[in-house]
Amino acid sequence: xxxxxxxxxxxxxxxxxxxxxxxxxxxxxxxxxxxxxxxxxxxxxxxxxxxxxxxxxxxxxxxxxxxxxxxxxxxxxxxxxxxxxxxxxxxxxxxxxxxxxxxxxxxxxxxxxxxxxxxxxxxxxxxxxxxxxxxxxxxxxxxxxxxxxxxxxxxxxxxxxxxxxxxxxxxxxxxxxxxxxxxxxxxxxxxxxxxxxxxxxxxxxxxxxxxxxxxxxxxxxxxxxxxxxxxxxxxxxxxxxxxxxxxxxxxxxxxxxxxxxxxxxxxxxxxxxxxxxxxxxxxxxxxxxxxxxxxxxxxxxxxxxxxxxxxxxxxxxxxxxxxxxxxxxxxxxxxxxxxxxxxxxxxxxxxxxxxxxxxxxxxxxxxxxxxxxxxxxxxxxxxxxxxxxxxxxxxxxxxxxxxxxxxxxxxxxxxxxxxxxxxxxxxxxxxxxxxxxxxxxxxxxxxxxxxxx
Numbered sequence: 001x002x003x004x005x006x007x008x009x010x011x012x013x014x015x016x017x018x019x020x021x022x023x024x025x026x027x028x029x030x031x032x033x034x035x036x037x038x039x040x041x042x043x044x045x046x047x048x049x050x051x052x053x054x055x056x057x058x059x060x061x062x063x064x065x066x067x068x069x070x071x072x073x074x075x076x077x078x079x080x081x082x083x084x085x086x087x088x089x090x091x092x093x094x095x096x097x098x099x100x101x102x103x104x105x106x107x108x109x110x111x112x113x114x115x116x117x118x119x120x121x122x123x124x125x126x127x128x129x130x131x132x133x134x135x136x137x138x139x140x141x142x143x144x145x146x147x148x149x150x151x152x153x154x155x156x157x158x159x160x161x162x163x164x165x166x167x168x169x170x171x172x173x174x175x176x177x178x179x180x181x182x183x184x185x186x187x188x189x190x191x192x193x194x195x196x197x198x199x200x201x202x203x204x205x206x207x208x209x210x211x212x213x214x215x216x217x218x219x220x221x222x223x224x225x226x227x228x229x230x231x232x233x234x235x236x237x238x239x240x241x242x243x244x245x246x247x248x249x250x251x252x253x254x255x256x257x258x259x260x261x262x263x264x265x266x267x268x269x270x271x272x273x274x275x276x277x278x279x280x281x282x283x284x285x286x287x288x289x290x291x292x293x294x295x296x297x298x299x300x301x302x303x304x305x306x307x308x309x310x311x312x313x314x315x316x317x318x319x320x321x322x323x324x325x326x327x328x329x330x331x332x333x334x335x336x337x338x339x340x341x342x343x344x345x346x347x348x349x350x351x352x353x354x355x356x357x358x359x360x361x362x363x364x365x366x367x368x369x370x371x372x373x374x375x376x377x378x379x380x381x382x383x384x385x386x387x388x389x390x391x392x393x394x395x396x397x398x399x400x401x402x403x404x405x406x407x408x409x410x411x412x413x414x415x416x417x418x419x420x421x422x423x424x425x426x427x428x429x430x431x432x433x434x435x436x437x438x439x440x441x442x443x444x445x446x447x448x449x450x451x452x453x
Contacts, residue, residue: 016075017070017071017073017074017075017077017096018039018040018096018097019039019040019041019046019066019070019081019094020035020036020038020039020040020041020042020046021033021034021035021036021039021041021046021052022034022035022036022368023052023063023066025061025062025063026051028051028053028061028084029051029052029053029054029059029060029061029083029084030051030052030060030061030062030063030066031049031050031051031052032046032047032048032049032050032051032052033048034048034368035047035048036368036370039097040094040095040096040097041094043094044092044093044094044095045092046081046083046092046094047085049085049086050083050084050085051083051084051085052066052081052082052083053082053083053084053089054081054082055069055070055079055080055081055082056069056079056080057080057082062183062220063182063183064181064182064183064184064219064220065183065220067181067182067183068181068183073096074096075096075097075098075099076095076096076097076098077095077096078093078094078095078096079093079094079095079096080092080093080094081094148204148209148232148233149204149207149208149209149211149230149231149232149233150173150174150204150230150231150232150233151173151174151175151180151186151189151200151204151213151215151228151230151231152169152170152172152173152174152175152176152228152231153166153167153168153169153170153173153175153180153186154166154167154168154169154170155167155196155197163185163186163187163194163195163217163218164185164186164194164195164196164197164200165183165184165185166180166181166182166183166184166185166186167182168182169181169182170231172231173231174228174229174230174231175215175228177228177229178215178226178227178228178229179226180215180217180226180228181219183219184217184218184219185217185218185219186200186215186216186217187216187217187218187223188215188216189203189204189213189214189215189216190203190213190214191214191216202265202282202283203283204230205282205283206282207230208230209230209231209232210229210230210232211229211230212227212228212229212230213227213228213230214226214227214228215227215228247309248304248305248307248308248309248311248330249270249273249274249330249331250273250274250275250300250304250315250330251269251270251272251273251274251275251276251280252266252269252270252275252280252286253266253269253270253380253450254266254286254297254300254450262285262287262295262318263285263286263287263288263293263294263295263318264285264286264294264295264296264297264300265283265284265285265286266280266281266282266283266284266285266286269281269282273331274313274328274329274330274331275328277328278315278326278327278328279326280315280317280326281319283319284317284318284319285317285318285319286300286315286316286317287316287317287318287323288315288316289303289304289313289314289315289316290303290306290313290314291314291316297429297450298428298429307330308330309330309331309332309333310329310330310331310332310333311329311330312327312328312329312330313327313328313329313330314326314327314328315328367389367436367437367438367441367442367443368443369387369388369389369436369443370388370389371386371387371388372386372387372436372443372445373385373386373387374386374434374445374447377447377448378447378448378449378450379424379447379448379449379450380425380449380450381423381424381425381426381449382421382422382423382424382425383421383422383423383424383434383447384419384420384421385418385419385420385421385422385434386418386419387417387418387436388416388417388418389414389416389418389436389438390416390438391414391415391416392414392438392439393410393411393412393413393414393438394411394414394418394436394437394438395408395409395410395411395435395436395437395438396408396409396411396418396434396435396436396437397409397434397435397437398422398424398432398433398434398435398447399432399433399435400427400428400430400432400433401430401431401432406424406427406432407422407424424447424449427449428449429449429450430448430449431446431447431448431449432446432447432448432449433445433446433447434446434447
């Protein structure tokens with residue numbers, strides 16, 4: 001397994017205390033993978049390959065430890081980095097950048113304008129997506145909005161199998177009030193193991209804002225726990241729509257694949273469908289349909305489509321380590337003189353704040369971006385893509401598993417900031433790669449396209 005790399009940055013705030021290094025944990029400290037331009041790192045000659053062993057005399061072996069020492073400073077203050085360069089110890093004396101009141105005000109105005117643009121873009125995207133996919137020109141006001149529970153954290157990087165690494169704690173949310181910090185590794189919530197954002201989302205699905213949960217986490221190698229009061233996040237939840245009543249339909253959204261490559265995991269249930277009526281739950285692992293193993297959503301759809309309306313079917317389910325069988329039946333097709341369509345409740349995918357990765361971006365030591373977001377992820381179609389980079393010609397691509405581009409955007413007049421919605425609806429469910437290229441430098445991020453069965 002490749003070591004996890006961290007970009008020492010959260011927002012492009014010119015007044016934030018900021019060293020300017022991309023680091024990789026190695027024995028004895030943090031190895032510098034890259035030093036960002038116009039930061040204390042490059043100003044005071046921190047170099048790629050240097051190993052940071054301490055800051056202000058405090059040993060730092062993890063990204064979280066470095067951030068905690070750094071955040072004890074204010075802008076303009078001096079600090080010292082103890083490093084190993086080519087095996088030789090040395091100390092670099094540096095100073096954080098100090099910005100003017102005008103710069104701070106300019107940043108706040110830019111931030112507010114960007115947030116407003118994103119909010120408007122998301123509203124337009126949701127309206128267009130719902131009208132196109134679900135309403136077929138019907139009244140958009142039928143869509144309901146619901147509050148969903150969140151801890152209030154952004155994940156630092158892709159799951160490393162040992163827990164959810166916190167990249168940033170959202171100000172004013174439950175996680176901050178409970179004392180969770182960037183660099184902490186969440187290992188469990190209410191006793192249920194967490195290995196990344198998808199697992200956390202499944203645990204949170206049965207909870208409500210305002211409820212209290214016990215969060216187990218690891219900080220500086222020590223296991224700890226705290227009580228977090230769940231915060232609320234508004235997201236589109238349920239829309240009334242119509243579908244073909246003569247199409248066989250289980251009523252689940254699935255993630256590809258389940259733990260260990262076995263089965264497909266249920267991430268959402270559609271009300272008033274065979275899934276909800278037969279007791280299938282979020283988090284269940286579907287191992288087989290009619291005793292035929294299904295390890296991908298495509299395999300599940302293949303077995304499902306062998307049936308006709310009214311047929312009985314059998315699902316083999318794994319839940320909390322136990323395997324059992326659920327017997328169910330597809331809805332029957334109405335008589336010829338009945339209405340051609342019947343109303344059904346269809347659940348739209350949730351906007352998951354925890355999955356936005358505004359913090360560390362996995363770079364592969366090629367193109368370093370201060371900000372890269374792609375959410376919701378997983379998605380059933382629409383993806384909000386936002387990034388900041390140098391204002392030079394840029395190419396944005398989304399590639400399927402074969403390397404074929406399903407979306408390409410040439411930004412020849414790129415101004416340094418990108419924020420738009422891209423709809424992958426209609427493409428084959430599976431893993432896609434978001435690629436940002438400037439010259440011969442590239443950074444990429446995985447996107448999971450989730451189907452409904």
